Amino acid sequence: MKKELSLYVHIPYCNSKCEYCNFVSTVSTDSEKLKYVELLKREIVLRANEYNKLYTISTIYIGGGTPSCLPLGSIKDIFQTIYKYFTVKNSAEITMELNPNSVTEEKITEYINSGVNRFSIGLQCVDQHVLLSMGRTHTVDDFDNTISLIRSQGISNISADIMLGYPGQKLKAVQETIDHLVSLNIPHISSYMLSVESGTPLQLMVDKGVKYLPKENDTIKMYQTVLKTLTNAGYNRYEISNFAKPGFICKHNKVYWNRSDYLGLGVAAHSYVAGVRFANTEDIKAYFDCIIGKNKVPVAEANKISKEEMKEEFVMLSLRTADGLDTTAYQKEFGESFLAKNKDKLANFIKGGFLVIDSQGRVKATDSGFLVLNKLILELCS
Ligand SMILES: C[S@@+](CC[C@H](N)C(=O)[O-])C[C@H]1O[C@@H](n2cnc3c(N)ncnc32)[C@H](O)[C@@H]1O
Ligand code: SF4
Known part of the structure; x- marks a missing residue:
């Protein structure tokens, strides 16, 4: 399929x-x-x-x-x-x-x-x-x-x-x-x-x-x-x-x-397909020249995302959402427990009223947490 x-x-x-x-x-x-x-x-x-x-x-x-x-x-x-x-x-x-x-x-x-x-x-x-x-x-x-x-x-x-x-x-x-x-x-x-x-x-x-x-x-x-x-x-x-x-x-x-697959078309468009991030050139002239001259898509950079980068993206993107971070999905994808790995940090953030863990094991930002989200994410990714 x-x-x-x-x-x-x-x-x-x-x-x-x-x-x-x-x-x-x-x-x-x-x-x-x-x-x-x-x-x-x-x-x-x-x-x-x-x-x-x-x-x-x-x-x-x-x-x-x-x-x-x-x-x-x-x-x-x-x-x-x-x-x-x-x-x-x-x-x-x-x-x-x-x-x-x-x-x-x-x-x-x-x-x-x-x-x-x-x-x-x-x-x-x-x-x-x-x-x-x-x-x-x-x-x-x-x-x-x-x-x-x-x-x-x-x-x-x-x-x-x-x-x-x-x-x-x-x-x-x-x-x-x-x-x-x-x-x-x-x-x-x-x-x-x-x-x-x-x-x-x-x-x-x-x-x-x-x-x-x-x-x-x-x-x-x-x-x-x-x-x-x-x-x-x-x-x-x-x-x-x-x-x-x-x-x-x-x-x-x-x-x-959700880090699902998307393909960007046109100048400066970014893509993420099958674990690879890539971006077309930002230069309109280079875009014109490459397609006309070489009949090729003008990709400026392509990076296979490392496991560590994937974990960071998972944390960063999911904590921005109301659904929060699905710890079961994290365990399945990376073979390690997000809760165990961040036990002390999470305990502090929960005590401070910035994060909660719901009955399905999702880590979610509270109203106060959303106001300092970048700091929380930085800590959890360090
Ligand atoms: C790609 S723009 C396109 C929308 C459309 N061209 C317009 O401006 O009505 C999408 C949105 O990004 C937001 N945006 C653009 N530059 C921003 C900036 N420096 N800081 C915060 N938001 C920004 C604006 O709200 C804008 O409507
Ligand atoms: S320049 Fe203004 S109108 Fe054009 S994309 Fe940026 S925000 Fe939108």
């Missing part, structure tokens, strides 16, 4: 670049974008030759960048190629990322007709000053209109991204952002703590003292506000940054956290 595989497709273009963002994406012309789509289709064929015999596709995620900034027809083109060369399950979850001001009714129709059944939209914050300071070019109205467009075409599986801890962002703005999403009944919310990435305009401004990060305590309060409001509104925190109403957990996300 064929195994399951998830596909991630990277679209490295945006209409403008946000000040905090270091995802691989640039502002470009339609003709460049169309050239990229042609090469991406070639990569799909090359990869399918390798993987289609062994795998069926259970989830697809088109991310970026901003996939919705491709010209009309490109997404359809990409999906037709995927369906032609890969075997995609009828029940596959197919997600596409959108920016609130890069869609039209026609585009949404194209995406849905191409099989997209879940949309993820970046709102970030409802405070227009914060949006401007982030370098975002949309308004809250644009977001609301996008939601209406999607819903009017029958899709309810929608996610919104928000960010916490941006310079100038107040707790009130976070509360209003969450209230807005709850009032719109958006069933899935990803809430990311700002990470100041090196080389971004934001980092430069923070370093120069032009922009100030909120105090750590204020950012924690923002996270607690998100957690409390969403829990009261019937959402479950199924991972530290992800909240869903019942029935709306993202299947593709779970593939990453």
Whole structure:
């Protein structure tokens, strides 16, 4: 029987670049974008030759960048190629990322007709000053209109991204952002703590003292506000940054956290298949040259994961989820007891109220544990 595989497709273009963002994406012309789509289709064929015999596709995620900034027809083109060369399950979850001001009714129709059944939209914050300071070019109205467009075409599986801890962002703005999403009944919310990435305009401004990060305590309060409001509104925190109403957990996300197989297509896309992590080149020109010149997929690096690295990934990824770390699965995979190996550390964390072990032997972070999760993980991996 064929195994399951998830596909991630990277679209490295945006209409403008946000000040905090270091995802691989640039502002470009339609003709460049169309050239990229042609090469991406070639990569799909090359990869399918390798993987289609062994795998069926259970989830697809088109991310970026901003996939919705491709010209009309490109997404359809990409999906037709995927369906032609890969075997995609009828029940596959197919997600596409959108920016609130890069869609039209026609585009949404194209995406849905191409099989997209879940949309993820970046709102970030409802405070227009914060949006401007982030370098975002949309308004809250644009977001609301996008939601209406999607819903009017029958899709309810929608996610919104928000960010916490941006310079100038107040707790009130976070509360209003969450209230807005709850009032719109958006069933899935990803809430990311700002990470100041090196080389971004934001980092430069923070370093120069032009922009100030909120105090750590204020950012924690923002996270607690998100957690409390969403829990009261019937959402479950199924991972530290992800909240869903019942029935709306993202299947593709779970593939990453469960360390299941996924294949990344396109420039800068990462893959994890059969214990090997590999990544395509981040350089669009190198991507073009390699596929056109050599008819080869431009892999920049490939690493067989060592047993020790696998253990660390297991701990790191599972403790971020509400399901926690399955000690039976750990024992089965690594032939050793997680509980015995970390007896003293676990006893301390449990005593401190940061971790619990449930009746099925799962180690789970508590509310206090989620606030210091990186420290707990670091300790348990050392
Ligand atoms: C790949 S982006 C794509 C979404 C889409 N292009 C947009 O911006 O609306 C996915 C999400 O990552 C989050 N993100 C990007 N850079 C971040 C950073 N430096 N720190 C925290 N979150 C970030 C944002 O919430 C963003 O919506
Ligand atoms: S956050 Fe989204 S829209 Fe902004 S630059 Fe990054 S990928 Fe593009």
